[in-house]
Amino acid sequence: MSNNLKGILYAVLTAFLWGILAIALKVAVSHVDPFAIVWFRFTVAFVILAMLIAARKPQYFRIFRQIPLTLLIAAAFLGVNYLGFLQGINYTTPGNAQVVMQIGPIMLAVVGLVVYNERLTYQQMAGFALAGVGLFFFYREQITHLIGSKDIYNQGMLWILLGASSWVVYATLQKKLVRSYAPQQLNLIIYLLPAIGYIPLVSFSGFAGLSVSMWLLL
Numbered sequence: 097m098s099n100n101l102k103g104i105l106y107a108v109l110t111a112f113l114w115g116i117l118a119i120a121l122k123v124a125v126s127h128v129d130p131f132a133i134v135w136f137r138f139t140v141a142f143v144i145l146a147m148l149i150a151a152r153k154p155q156y157f158r159i160f161r162q163i164p165l166t167l168l169i170a171a172a173f174l175g176v177n178y179l180g181f182l183q184g185i186n187y188t189t190p191g192n193a194q195v196v197m198q199i200g201p202i203m204l205a206v207v208g209l210v211v212y213n214e215r216l217t218y219q220q221m222a223g224f225a226l227a228g229v230g231l232f233f234f235y236r237e238q239i240t241h242l243i244g245s246k247d248i249y250n251q252g253m254l255w256i257l258l259g260a261s262s263w264v265v266y267a268t269l270q271k272k273l274v275r276s277y278a279p280q281q282l283n284l285i286i287y288l289l290p291a292i293g294y295i296p297l298v299s300f301s302g303f304a305g306l307s308v309s310m311w312l313l314l
Contacts, residue, residue, distance in 0.1 A: 118190035124313055125186045129302045134178045135294040136314055142287035149280060156281040167277075167285050170269035173262040175290030180259020187252025195234055196253065200260035200267075202227055207268050 124133055149156045159167075184193040202224055208214040216224070235253070239246060273282055306314075 115194070118185055118194050120313055121182055121185050122190045124310070125182060127302075127306065127310055128314070129299050130179065130182050130186060131294055131297040132299060132302050133314070134175070134182060135291060135298045137178060138175070138287050138291035138294070142284070142291055145280065145283055145287060149284065153278075153280070156278065156284065159277065159281050159284060163285055164273065166269050167273055167282060168289060170266045170273065170282075171286040171289035172293070173266040173269075174286055175293060176262040177259045177266060178290065180255045180257075180262060184252045184256030184259060187248050187255060192238060192252070193256055196231065196256045197260050197263075198227065199231060199257065200263045203260065203264045204267050207264060211268065 121133065128136075181193060181197060184196070205214075205216070205220075205224060209216065239249065270282065
């Protein structure tokens with residue numbers, strides 16, 4: 097299989113799982129506190145990744161000897177991104193959160209231009225401008241049809257924008273870190289730090305009495 101085909105298949109799989117994730121989070125947040133969900137996601141991700149690395153690449157754990165400050169900052173911002181996205185879904189809808197979150201890649205492209213001196217073709221610049229106009233009209237259309245819940249919707253929008261902005265910081269720092277470390281080695285810290293950081297905010301009593309189907313959803 098060619099690398100090009102592999103890339104396409106990975107992209108399709110990612111888009112498919114990304115779509116399912118938003119719907120699953122909308123259902124989960126009606127039963128479990130948002131902080132608990134975010135903590136659970138990071139904790140499970142770290143545990144599974146740590147077991148895989150222990151079996152295949154134990155040398156990756158050497159990163160714990162001296163953790164780069166940049167990596168700690170990146171992990172903190174990804175933790176904010178997860179919470180912002182979830183709260184956006186909580187206060188609005190999965191579809192809305194998915195669309196508005198695309199502001200993140202647009203902002204990352206701008207960072208690439210400013211920080212990394214990347215170049216955009218005229219077609220790409222036109223594409224970004226079109227995306228920006230589309231997001232504006234999407235927001236305008238949504239807010240126009242809301243009755244009595246505009247404040248809640250705008251609150252959700254602010255959470256999504258916070259999540260998108262946090263992701264841009266994380267992605268920018270990650271782009272520099274992957275030059276020196278393996279991606280999964282970085283993920284050990286990126287998953288662990290938010291899992292620890294959210295513990296004081298988690299109401300663990302919310303996990304009591306969950307049905308089997310809800311545990312599977314989580």
